[in-house]
Amino acid sequence: MATQAPPLRISVNGHAHDITASLDTPLLYVLRNDLGLNAAKYGCGLGRCGACTVHLDGVAAYACLVTLGEVDGHEVTTLEGIGNAEGLHPLQRAFLDEQAAQCGYCIPGIVMTAAALLDTNPQPTDAEVRTALEGTLCRCGSQGRILRAIRRVIDGDVTGGHIVKDGSRDRPAHQTEQDVRTRDANTVDAFLELGPDGTVTVYSGKVELGTGIATALAQIVADELGAPLDQVRVVMGDTALTPDQGTTAGSKTLQIAGPLLQRAAHAARQVLLERAAARLEVASNDLTIRDGVVRPIDGSNAAIPIGELAGAPF
Numbered sequence: 529m530a531t532q533a534p535p536l537r538i539s540v541n542g543h544a545h546d547i548t549a550s551l552d553t554p555l556l557y558v559l560r561n562d563l564g565l566n567a568a569k570y571g572c573g574l575g576r577c578g579a580c581t582v583h584l585d586g587v588a589a590y591a592c593l594v595t596l597g598e599v600d601g602h603e604v605t606t607l608e609g610i611g612n613a614e615g616l617h618p619l620q621r622a623f624l625d626e627q628a629a630q631c632g633y634c635i636p637g638i639v640m641t642a643a644a645l646l647d648t649n650p651q652p653t654d655a656e657v658r659t660a661l662e663g664t665l666c667r668c669g670s671q672g673r674i675l676r677a678i679r680r681v682i683d684g685d686v687t688g689g690h691i692v693k694d695g696s697r698d699r700p701a702h703q704t705e706q707d708v709r710t711r712d713a714n715t716v717d718a719f720l721e722l723g724p725d726g727t728v729t730v731y732s733g734k735v736e737l738g739t740g741i742a743t744a745l746a747q748i749v750a751d752e753l754g755a756p757l758d759q760v761r762v763v764m765g766d767t768a769l770t771p772d773q774g775t776t777a778g779s780k781t782l783q784i785a786g787p788l789l790q791r792a793a794h795a796a797r798q799v800l801l802e803r804a805a806a807r808l809e810v811a812s813n814d815l816t817i818r819d820g821v822v823r824p825i826d827g828s829n830a831a832i833p834i835g836e837l838a839g840a841p842f
Protein backbone atom coordinates (compact mmCIF):
# COMPACT_ATOMS: atom_id res chain seq x y z
CA MET A 529 0.00 0.00 0.00
CA ALA A 530 1.43 3.38 -1.04
CA THR A 531 2.18 5.77 1.77
CA GLN A 532 0.95 9.33 1.36
CA ALA A 533 3.86 11.79 1.54
CA PRO A 534 3.48 14.21 4.44
CA PRO A 535 2.50 17.74 3.49
CA LEU A 536 5.28 20.21 2.88
CA ARG A 537 4.92 23.56 4.60
CA ILE A 538 5.83 26.44 2.31
CA SER A 539 5.69 30.17 2.80
CA VAL A 540 3.96 32.24 0.13
CA ASN A 541 3.37 35.98 0.48
CA GLY A 542 4.12 35.72 4.19
CA HIS A 543 1.62 32.94 4.87
CA ALA A 544 2.39 29.28 5.63
CA HIS A 545 0.64 26.64 3.54
CA ASP A 546 0.74 22.86 3.89
CA ILE A 547 0.90 21.33 0.43
CA THR A 548 0.43 17.66 -0.28
CA ALA A 549 1.96 16.98 -3.66
CA SER A 550 4.97 15.37 -5.25
CA LEU A 551 8.12 17.33 -4.50
CA ASP A 552 8.85 17.66 -8.22
CA THR A 553 5.53 19.46 -8.85
CA PRO A 554 6.21 22.83 -10.50
CA LEU A 555 5.68 25.68 -8.08
CA LEU A 556 3.48 27.32 -10.72
CA TYR A 557 0.95 24.48 -10.44
CA VAL A 558 0.92 24.74 -6.66
CA LEU A 559 0.37 28.50 -6.77
CA ARG A 560 -2.42 28.35 -9.30
CA ASN A 561 -4.14 25.06 -8.49
CA ASP A 562 -3.63 24.65 -4.74
CA LEU A 563 -3.44 28.23 -3.54
CA GLY A 564 -5.62 30.01 -6.10
CA LEU A 565 -2.91 32.57 -6.81
CA ASN A 566 -3.40 33.07 -10.52
CA ALA A 567 -1.28 36.14 -11.28
CA ALA A 568 1.67 33.98 -12.33
CA LYS A 569 0.76 32.58 -15.76
CA TYR A 570 1.60 29.45 -17.67
CA GLY A 571 3.18 30.47 -20.95
CA CYS A 572 5.89 28.23 -22.34
CA GLY A 573 6.49 25.97 -19.34
CA LEU A 574 10.15 25.96 -20.37
CA GLY A 575 11.68 28.96 -18.64
CA ARG A 576 11.65 31.02 -21.81
CA CYS A 577 8.75 33.49 -21.61
CA GLY A 578 8.75 34.79 -18.02
CA ALA A 579 4.95 34.79 -17.72
CA CYS A 580 5.26 32.73 -14.54
CA THR A 581 7.84 34.94 -12.79
CA VAL A 582 7.65 35.12 -9.01
CA HIS A 583 10.22 35.99 -6.35
CA LEU A 584 12.14 33.37 -4.44
CA ASP A 585 13.75 35.09 -1.48
CA GLY A 586 13.40 38.33 -3.40
CA VAL A 587 15.03 37.06 -6.58
CA ALA A 588 13.03 36.69 -9.80
CA ALA A 589 12.43 33.02 -10.60
CA TYR A 590 10.41 31.08 -13.14
CA ALA A 591 7.70 29.27 -11.18
CA CYS A 592 7.33 26.76 -14.02
CA LEU A 593 10.88 25.52 -13.43
CA VAL A 594 11.11 25.74 -9.64
CA THR A 595 9.77 22.61 -7.95
CA LEU A 596 7.81 22.37 -4.75
CA GLY A 597 10.75 20.66 -3.09
CA GLU A 598 13.07 23.52 -4.00
CA VAL A 599 10.81 26.01 -2.27
CA ASP A 600 11.28 24.36 1.11
CA GLY A 601 12.85 26.88 3.46
CA HIS A 602 12.44 29.82 1.08
CA GLU A 603 9.95 32.67 0.84
CA VAL A 604 7.84 32.82 -2.29
CA THR A 605 6.30 36.14 -3.33
CA THR A 606 3.76 36.46 -6.11
CA LEU A 607 2.21 39.54 -7.67
CA GLU A 608 -0.64 39.21 -5.17
CA GLY A 609 1.93 39.63 -2.42
CA ILE A 610 3.44 42.92 -3.53
CA GLY A 611 0.25 44.94 -3.88
CA ASN A 612 -3.51 44.82 -4.12
CA ALA A 613 -6.49 47.08 -4.71
CA GLU A 614 -6.10 48.62 -1.27
CA GLY A 615 -2.46 49.45 -1.81
CA LEU A 616 -0.87 49.06 -5.18
CA HIS A 617 2.84 48.54 -5.59
CA PRO A 618 4.29 51.61 -7.33
CA LEU A 619 4.96 49.49 -10.41
CA GLN A 620 1.32 48.40 -10.53
CA ARG A 621 0.22 52.04 -10.23
CA ALA A 622 2.63 53.12 -12.94
CA PHE A 623 1.57 50.31 -15.29
CA LEU A 624 -2.04 51.38 -14.83
CA ASP A 625 -1.21 55.04 -15.34
CA GLU A 626 0.73 54.26 -18.51
CA GLN A 627 -1.85 51.66 -19.65
CA ALA A 628 1.18 49.44 -20.16
CA ALA A 629 -0.57 46.34 -21.39
CA GLN A 630 -2.52 44.98 -24.28
CA CYS A 631 -3.98 41.61 -23.35
CA GLY A 632 -2.18 41.74 -19.99
CA TYR A 633 -1.19 38.07 -19.88
CA CYS A 634 2.52 38.79 -19.67
CA ILE A 635 2.30 41.79 -17.36
CA PRO A 636 2.45 40.02 -13.95
CA GLY A 637 5.73 38.40 -14.93
CA ILE A 638 7.11 41.68 -16.21
CA VAL A 639 6.06 43.56 -13.07
CA MET A 640 7.63 40.91 -10.85
CA THR A 641 10.82 40.99 -12.89
CA ALA A 642 10.99 44.78 -12.64
CA ALA A 643 10.18 44.67 -8.92
CA ALA A 644 13.07 42.28 -8.26
CA LEU A 645 15.39 44.56 -10.21
CA LEU A 646 14.33 47.70 -8.35
CA ASP A 647 14.62 45.95 -4.98
CA THR A 648 18.31 45.34 -5.62
CA ASN A 649 19.03 48.35 -7.82
CA PRO A 650 16.58 51.22 -7.26
CA GLN A 651 18.25 53.42 -9.88
CA PRO A 652 18.95 51.19 -12.88
CA THR A 653 19.83 52.65 -16.24
CA ASP A 654 17.50 52.10 -19.18
CA ALA A 655 19.98 49.53 -20.47
CA GLU A 656 19.85 47.66 -17.17
CA VAL A 657 16.06 47.65 -17.26
CA ARG A 658 16.07 46.25 -20.79
CA THR A 659 18.59 43.59 -19.79
CA ALA A 660 16.46 42.57 -16.79
CA LEU A 661 13.40 42.23 -19.04
CA GLU A 662 15.17 40.02 -21.55
CA GLY A 663 13.77 36.98 -19.78
CA THR A 664 10.18 38.10 -20.35
CA LEU A 665 9.36 37.66 -23.98
CA CYS A 666 5.93 39.06 -24.68
CA ARG A 667 5.45 42.81 -25.08
CA CYS A 668 2.04 42.87 -26.76
CA GLY A 669 3.03 46.03 -28.59
CA SER A 670 3.34 47.94 -25.34
CA GLN A 671 7.10 47.83 -24.83
CA GLY A 672 7.39 51.62 -24.86
CA ARG A 673 4.72 51.99 -22.20
CA ILE A 674 6.25 49.26 -20.08
CA LEU A 675 9.62 51.01 -20.14
CA ARG A 676 7.97 54.36 -19.39
CA ALA A 677 6.09 52.89 -16.44
CA ILE A 678 9.25 51.42 -14.94
CA ARG A 679 11.12 54.66 -15.56
CA ARG A 680 8.41 56.58 -13.68
CA VAL A 681 8.91 54.41 -10.63
CA ILE A 682 12.68 54.84 -10.83
CA ASP A 683 12.24 58.61 -11.06
CA GLY A 684 9.65 58.69 -8.26
CA ASP A 685 7.01 59.95 -10.66
CA VAL A 686 4.06 57.78 -9.74
CA THR A 687 0.85 59.71 -9.29
CA GLY A 688 -2.76 59.28 -10.33
CA GLY A 689 -5.69 57.22 -9.15
CA HIS A 690 -6.61 56.38 -5.63
CA ILE A 691 -7.50 53.06 -4.12
CA VAL A 692 -10.61 52.60 -2.05
CA LYS A 693 -11.73 49.53 -0.20
CA ASP A 694 -14.39 48.38 -2.61
CA GLY A 695 -11.84 48.11 -5.37
CA SER A 696 -13.12 51.01 -7.47
CA ARG A 697 -9.52 51.83 -8.00
CA ASP A 698 -9.70 54.87 -10.20
CA ARG A 699 -12.18 56.93 -8.24
CA PRO A 700 -11.04 60.58 -8.13
CA ALA A 701 -9.61 61.88 -4.88
CA HIS A 702 -12.55 64.15 -4.13
CA GLN A 703 -15.09 61.32 -4.41
CA THR A 704 -16.00 59.20 -1.43
CA GLU A 705 -17.31 55.67 -1.33
CA GLN A 706 -20.73 57.14 -0.57
CA ASP A 707 -20.83 59.16 -3.76
CA VAL A 708 -23.08 57.56 -6.32
CA ARG A 709 -22.49 58.52 -9.91
CA THR A 710 -25.12 58.55 -12.57
CA ARG A 711 -24.35 56.10 -15.35
CA ASP A 712 -27.27 57.26 -17.45
CA ALA A 713 -25.67 57.58 -20.88
CA ASN A 714 -28.16 60.31 -21.80
CA THR A 715 -26.54 62.75 -19.39
CA VAL A 716 -23.31 64.73 -19.55
CA ASP A 717 -22.56 63.77 -15.95
CA ALA A 718 -22.33 60.11 -16.89
CA PHE A 719 -19.27 60.95 -18.98
CA LEU A 720 -17.62 63.91 -17.31
CA GLU A 721 -16.90 65.17 -13.86
CA LEU A 722 -15.09 68.33 -12.80
CA GLY A 723 -13.26 68.38 -9.48
CA PRO A 724 -12.66 71.48 -7.36
CA ASP A 725 -8.96 71.28 -8.22
CA GLY A 726 -9.84 71.57 -11.92
CA THR A 727 -9.27 67.89 -12.65
CA VAL A 728 -11.59 66.64 -15.36
CA THR A 729 -12.50 62.97 -15.07
CA VAL A 730 -13.71 61.19 -18.17
CA TYR A 731 -15.79 58.07 -17.61
CA SER A 732 -15.63 55.67 -20.52
CA GLY A 733 -17.40 52.37 -20.93
CA LYS A 734 -14.91 51.63 -23.68
CA VAL A 735 -11.62 50.24 -22.43
CA GLU A 736 -7.96 50.57 -23.31
CA LEU A 737 -6.64 47.50 -25.07
CA GLY A 738 -3.27 48.94 -25.97
CA THR A 739 -4.46 51.05 -28.88
CA GLY A 740 -4.10 54.37 -27.11
CA ILE A 741 -7.79 55.28 -26.83
CA ALA A 742 -7.35 56.48 -23.26
CA THR A 743 -5.07 59.20 -24.55
CA ALA A 744 -7.24 59.90 -27.58
CA LEU A 745 -10.42 60.32 -25.52
CA ALA A 746 -8.60 62.55 -23.03
CA GLN A 747 -7.34 64.70 -25.91
CA ILE A 748 -10.86 65.08 -27.33
CA VAL A 749 -12.19 66.28 -23.98
CA ALA A 750 -9.23 68.54 -23.26
CA ASP A 751 -9.52 70.16 -26.65
CA GLU A 752 -13.28 70.67 -26.54
CA LEU A 753 -13.44 71.80 -22.94
CA GLY A 754 -10.37 74.02 -23.00
CA ALA A 755 -8.63 72.13 -20.21
CA PRO A 756 -4.94 71.16 -20.12
CA LEU A 757 -4.43 67.53 -21.13
CA ASP A 758 -2.55 66.76 -17.94
CA GLN A 759 -5.65 67.78 -15.96
CA VAL A 760 -7.78 65.17 -17.73
CA ARG A 761 -7.86 61.64 -16.41
CA VAL A 762 -9.78 58.72 -17.79
CA VAL A 763 -11.62 55.99 -15.88
CA MET A 764 -12.41 53.08 -18.16
CA GLY A 765 -14.60 50.02 -17.89
CA ASP A 766 -15.38 50.24 -14.16
CA THR A 767 -18.95 48.98 -14.08
CA ALA A 768 -19.63 50.85 -10.83
CA LEU A 769 -18.60 54.16 -12.33
CA THR A 770 -18.77 54.22 -16.11
CA PRO A 771 -21.75 54.15 -18.49
CA ASP A 772 -22.48 50.90 -20.30
CA GLN A 773 -21.17 51.46 -23.82
CA GLY A 774 -21.14 47.84 -24.87
CA THR A 775 -18.11 45.98 -26.06
CA THR A 776 -14.80 47.49 -27.12
CA ALA A 777 -14.19 46.02 -30.55
CA GLY A 778 -13.94 46.68 -34.24
CA SER A 779 -12.01 49.96 -33.99
CA LYS A 780 -15.31 51.66 -33.13
CA THR A 781 -14.28 53.55 -30.01
CA LEU A 782 -13.14 56.77 -31.61
CA GLN A 783 -15.85 56.52 -34.23
CA ILE A 784 -18.69 56.15 -31.74
CA ALA A 785 -17.48 57.13 -28.27
CA GLY A 786 -15.28 59.98 -29.49
CA PRO A 787 -18.06 62.22 -30.89
CA LEU A 788 -20.24 61.39 -27.89
CA LEU A 789 -17.55 62.62 -25.52
CA GLN A 790 -16.94 65.64 -27.69
CA ARG A 791 -20.60 66.60 -27.42
CA ALA A 792 -20.57 66.02 -23.66
CA ALA A 793 -17.47 68.20 -23.29
CA HIS A 794 -19.03 70.91 -25.45
CA ALA A 795 -22.16 70.91 -23.30
CA ALA A 796 -20.05 71.05 -20.14
CA ARG A 797 -18.08 73.95 -21.58
CA GLN A 798 -21.28 75.89 -22.20
CA VAL A 799 -22.42 75.30 -18.63
CA LEU A 800 -19.09 76.53 -17.26
CA LEU A 801 -19.18 79.63 -19.44
CA GLU A 802 -22.67 80.43 -18.18
CA ARG A 803 -21.64 79.94 -14.55
CA ALA A 804 -18.64 82.20 -15.06
CA ALA A 805 -20.74 84.78 -16.90
CA ALA A 806 -23.13 84.95 -13.95
CA ARG A 807 -20.24 85.58 -11.57
CA LEU A 808 -18.53 88.15 -13.77
CA GLU A 809 -21.83 89.73 -14.82
CA VAL A 810 -21.01 89.52 -18.52
CA ALA A 811 -22.50 87.60 -21.44
CA SER A 812 -21.29 84.03 -21.74
CA ASN A 813 -20.33 84.54 -25.37
CA ASP A 814 -17.86 87.21 -24.23
CA LEU A 815 -15.92 84.49 -22.41
CA THR A 816 -13.74 81.60 -23.46
CA ILE A 817 -11.93 78.74 -21.72
CA ARG A 818 -8.20 78.23 -22.21
CA ASP A 819 -5.79 76.14 -20.14
CA GLY A 820 -8.54 75.36 -17.66
CA VAL A 821 -9.34 79.01 -16.96
CA VAL A 822 -12.41 81.00 -18.03
CA ARG A 823 -11.28 84.36 -19.42
CA PRO A 824 -12.89 87.31 -21.16
CA ILE A 825 -12.29 87.21 -24.90
CA ASP A 826 -11.25 90.88 -24.81
CA GLY A 827 -8.20 89.97 -22.73
CA SER A 828 -9.22 91.82 -19.58
CA ASN A 829 -7.92 90.45 -16.33
CA ALA A 830 -10.96 88.72 -14.84
CA ALA A 831 -10.34 85.00 -14.85
CA ILE A 832 -11.88 82.00 -13.08
CA PRO A 833 -10.22 78.58 -12.93
CA ILE A 834 -12.79 76.00 -14.00
CA GLY A 835 -12.35 74.12 -10.71
CA GLU A 836 -14.00 77.07 -8.95
CA LEU A 837 -17.08 76.44 -11.09
CA ALA A 838 -17.37 72.79 -10.08
CA GLY A 839 -19.99 71.44 -7.73
CA ALA A 840 -23.40 71.30 -9.31
CA PRO A 841 -24.09 68.67 -11.96
CA PHE A 842 -23.72 69.62 -15.60
Ligand code: FES
Pocket residue numbers: 569570571572573574575576577578579580581590591592593
Ligand atom coordinates in the same frame (compact mmCIF):
# COMPACT_ATOMS: atom_id res chain seq x y z
FE1 FES B 1 7.55 29.83 -17.05
FE2 FES B 1 7.27 30.56 -19.63
S1 FES B 1 5.80 29.68 -18.27
S2 FES B 1 8.96 30.88 -18.31
